[in-house]
Amino acid sequence: MKRIGVIGGGQLAWMMASAAKELEIELVIQTPDSTDVAVGLAAETVFAAVDDVSATAILATKCDVITFENEFVDLDGLGKIDAVFLPPLTALAPLLDKYTQRCYLRELGLPVPNFDLLAQSELPPGFDFPVVVKARRNGYDGQGTFIIRDKSALVALYNRYPDTPFLIEEFVDFDRELAVIAARGASGEVIIYPILETQQEDQVCRRVFTLDDLSDEIIERCRLIGSELIISLNAIGVFGIELFATCDGRVLVNEIAPRTHNSGHLTIEACATSQFSQLIRAVAGLPLGSPALTCGGAVMVNLLGYEDSQSDCLEKRQQIAAISNAHVHWYGKQSRIGRKLGHVTILIDTSTENYRQQAEDLARQAETIWYR
Numbered sequence: 149m150k151r152i153g154v155i156g157g158g159q160l161a162w163m164m165a166s167a168a169k170e171l172e173i174e175l176v177i178q179t180p181d182s183t184d185v186a187v188g189l190a191a192e193t194v195f196a197a198v199d200d201v202s203a204t205a206i207l208a209t210k211c212d213v214i215t216f217e218n219e220f221v222d223l224d225g226l227g228k229i230d231a232v233f234l235p236p237l238t239a240l241a242p243l244l245d246k247y248t249q250r251c252y253l254r255e256l257g258l259p260v261p262n263f264d265l266l267a268q269s270e271l272p273p274g275f276d277f278p279v280v281v282k283a284r285r286n287g288y289d290g291q292g293t294f295i296i297r298d299k300s301a302l303v304a305l306y307n308r309y310p311d312t313p314f315l316i317e318e319f320v321d322f323d324r325e326l327a328v329i330a331a332r333g334a335s336g337e338v339i340i341y342p343i344l345e346t347q348q349e350d351q352v353c354r355r356v357f358t359l360d361d362l363s364d365e366i367i368e369r370c371r372l373i374g375s376e377l378i379i380s381l382n383a384i385g386v387f388g389i390e391l392f393a394t395c396d397g398r399v400l401v402n403e404i405a406p407r408t409h410n411s412g413h414l415t416i417e418a419c420a421t422s423q424f425s426q427l428i429r430a431v432a433g434l435p436l437g438s439p440a441l442t443c444g445g446a447v448m449v450n451l452l453g454y455e456d457s458q459s460d461c462l463e464k465r466q467q468i469a470a471i472s473n474a475h476v477h478w479y480g481k482q483s484r485i486g487r488k489l490g491h492v493t494i495l496i497d498t499s500t501e502n503y504r505q506q507a508e509d510l511a512r513q514a515e516t517i518w519y520r
């Protein structure tokens with residue numbers, strides 16, 4: 149295989165392009181904006197919105213197979229064009245709507261928070277405040293996810309978005325959030341990366357940690373969720389699965405992304421095969437690579453926009469890069485408050501005492517430089 153088409157041209161496609169180059173594979177991307185970061189690394193670009201099906205038909209003529217960095221696509225439209233998609237469209241179908249995704253998981257017997265459709269500004273039977281209300285489609289980075297604490301907030305939300313189809317679910321008082329990156333290759337082999345912890349603030353991912361304190365039982369449960377899911381979907385590709393781990397020992401599935409995921413960025417430096425390389429391998433029909441850690445541990449910190457500006461934040465990036473074993477990735481986007489502009493992965497020596505404390509301290513050090 150020589151050329152892979154990618155729908156989307158943001159940082160995920162950009163990191164895919166670097167991985168593809170190492171495997172001597174070219175990427176052709178479909179993205180609307182010539183300033184999108186992946187455009188510079190792509191062999192060719194089809195400039196069009198990600199849900200422009202006629203543009204994807206053109207993309208299909210320029211590559212052997214098409215994959216996704218973005219799931220805000222027109223699935224029905226894609227089904228009508230002559231192209232090979234990996235993961236296949238059938239694997240994406242139950243996942244793109246958060247309600248059908250929850251139904252799919254429940255039918256598969258995987259544990260999920262209690263959920264229902266929100267049809268009016270009343271709680272459905274069986275729910276108590278606080279609850280979480282989510283737009284069924286096109287939510288990302290917490291956009292479209294609302295923690296609702298009382299009736300007046302629910303009414304206000306309903307009045308503000310009268311036409312948005314919503315899902316409602318129980319508020320899970322989790323102990324921590326975990327993430328599983330799972331990959332399945334063309335021959336059906338499944339690999340699961342080391343289980344990670346993610347930390348969100350205001351529903352946006354801020355930090356990701358490798359873990360040294362998860363029980364074997366929880367690790368096994370997370371791994372099983374990842375493999376059951378990717379096998380049941382008959383998927384080929386890389387999936388990011390977000391989980392809630394509760395104090396009483398339950399692991400619930402929060403969300404599945406049918407693509408590479410922010411929680412897996414640290415695999416670039418911390419694992420033998422990055423999630424991006426793994427996706428290229430899976431889609432190109434190559435054998436999958438080892439997901440094993442090649443270092444003691446790692447922490448990844450997202451560099452979120454803290455102002456609307458044209459600045460490239462070079463000085464701060466240089467200061468963060470000067471932290472020992474830090475690897476800064478900069479997406480070259482214009483800064484807007486809350487936007488993911490880049491990330492830093494810091495590798496950590498776990499042989500020292502208090503590995504987790506060290507990881508937290510390094511994350512804080514990077515964030516202090518970034519946000520001060």
Ligand code: ADP
Nearest residue numbers: 280287288289290291293318319320348351403
């Ligand atoms: P998005 O698709 O925008 O990433 P998510 O559904 O993953 O939205 O939610 C973002 C974050 O909001 C989660 O990582 C978690 O911190 C919080 N969250 C989401 N659902 C729940 C829930 N049912 N209970 C408690 N917190 C939640």
